[in-house]
Amino acid sequence: MIGDYDVAIVGGGLLGSAIAWGLGRLGQSVAVLDEGDIAKRASRANFALVWVQSKGLGMPAYTGWTVRASKAWPTLNAELKEQTGLDVALQQNGGFHLTLGEVEYAQRTELVARMHNQVGAADYRMEMLTAAEVKKMLPLIGPEVSGGSFCPFDGHVNSLRTFRAFHTAMKQLGVDYFPEQPVSSIAREGGEFRLATARGEIRAAKVVLAAGNANQTLAPMVGLSAPMGPTRGQIVVTERTMPFLPHPLTTIRQTDEGTVMIGDSKEDELDDRVLNQPINAVMADRALRMFPHLARLNVVRSWSGIRVMPRDGFPVYDQSETHPGAFVACCHSGVTLASNHAFDIAGMIARGALESELVGAFSARRFDGDATPNGSGYY
Template sequence: MTFYLSALIVTRKKGRNDLDADVIIIGAGVVGAALAYGMALKGKRVIVLDGADRDPRAARANFGLVWVQGKGSDAPAYSTLTRQSSDLWPAFRDELSTVAADRVDYERPGGLVYCLSETEYANRAAINERTHNQGAQADTEMIERGALERMLPAVGLGPDVVGASYCKLDGHVNPLQLLAALHRAIMLLGGKIEFRSPVKAISPVSGGFRVIVLHGELQAPRVVVAAGLATPALTEPLGLAMPMKSERGQILVTERIAPILPFPGSGLRQSADGTVMIGATNEKIADTSVTAASATKLAQRATRIIPALGSARLVRQWAGLRVLPLDKTPIYAESTDYPGLFAAACHSGVTLAAVHTAVIAPAMAGGHLPEDLAAFSNGRFNVQKCA
């Protein structure tokens, strides 16, 4: 699928007097904003509702990888969707930057997963083989230490590094620039973003839905809930189950240093401004506090990979909560009881932003998710429960 600037030249339909928008999107993070942007490109009048200031915001605690390898190794449909989005990303970034007149630092040089033992190396090779056996193209390969050293001429690898997994489809982006550009593009296309507008409830009404916010209500024929961990509380009263859990991830950031990492890595990447991001933990804890123990663990692994990082000053540490469907595969759900009500949840909002804009958004705006997205329905959890 291709993005075109001609999408800006649209004929906007006037809504009925009692409707505030064609679509109300609940959630102004990367997932909700990408969906709203995709709908606005198609000429839909959108209103995006942001949450409260102290809500957990995965979009503002993101590592910034646009990542393919390892995604969906046990879920072929997820693997395919991830590759589709990765292929859409370059055109998506170019058009978004033009529409928003905003810079979005994005590169797709391929990505690395470093292996610090023969066991890690063998485990990564097994993941790659399993993914390829499911029908995915062979876009990931194992790189032994000597070849890895040639790929990273400015880096002195630590003695524990035995090699890496490399996927040519992987890339990275500045996630804050991405979010800001999506917000700006939505507004330039005629959409509205209501910040500090947490939603209290959604209720069906004739011709659509009433969305109750702190200081009033809005109405639209379609509502999309993409509110991260707050999604189930809004959809389940209407019978739309969204089984998910949270997971805390902590990240470290160094001072700016000379460019040394031409490839982003899982847990180790250098941004366009020179800082090195180190992450991330996987903790079954539902708060966003940071800990010295996690900082130590992250720093130790990073310096085992690149010992020279030990002399770089840390300037920031933060934590965020991942939005994880129970099987870690995205959920795109639509209500059978209340047509026009949709929900979206995933932990790969940055990677999937391009496909959310180009594929998921038009489908939701049109009123129905296509059959080729059936693998992502929330109904799969009912099947698993019965089994």
């Protein structure tokens, strides 16, 4: 074996830990280099959706990639539970995007039609439902709800427990986790990668960059590119209440613990030290119009976080031509795509090459000479 490890993964968040677990289950020796627990991780703005609906407008391959992930999630859930005993609370019986008023309903109907009309898009069975049809499935909706779209592949999980399950399972598989060791430089010498940290050097035959927005700085060290366009989001959480929401929404979900999470904001702002209270007010107002009974609940916490976001919102998966054995993975939907990262991406890295179809669709080369704004959605 070249180096201390088969693979060194930079980034121990949900993306990096999913790939690390996947490599560990394939018998690879793996080191995960991570920041400390007090680091401001992008996953703080995580909404924990396993989401297919609306994904891929402008890139049909992304629709297929998310459908593939959604279908693989039950297998991932079962394997993690069998290995660790932890239940990540996967609920996957379909999800809604609700509309308020006829204008929003018409806009959503147009979006659904555009998604279905994309050449090469996977069949993900998103359909529009009237208010009466929605009410049969969500009896407590308010009178302003005009209907909405429904996708049977959508769902959600307990993302904190998922993160814990990956790290517990990684340890059981012999993956070495090194917190408080952010990587400052990467060099390839003598057929191996040398990753410098404040606590020493790690050597590995391959390296995977899974460090979220930091990939933009790390990728050029190994001849790769990771154009990022991070955004800020805010989340509001209420006290626990009776079960009332059997299907998650793009903007509201009831956790397995009974709390209600509200969050659909997106700002071109990278300071997460303060909250924009007018944005919280708008999110809360829309939630109350969708479910009026929420008015009696107390808000128990609210926070903002910086989301990982490739420049156009779609994932980036690449391998280096100048530094063979170096890979980069960037995505916004770390929960949705966790099964693909654990099974598919990890398998490709173990074999030493990404599938040509994946690189063709998601390579950062699509940004060459382009300044495409973020526009793919941010669920």
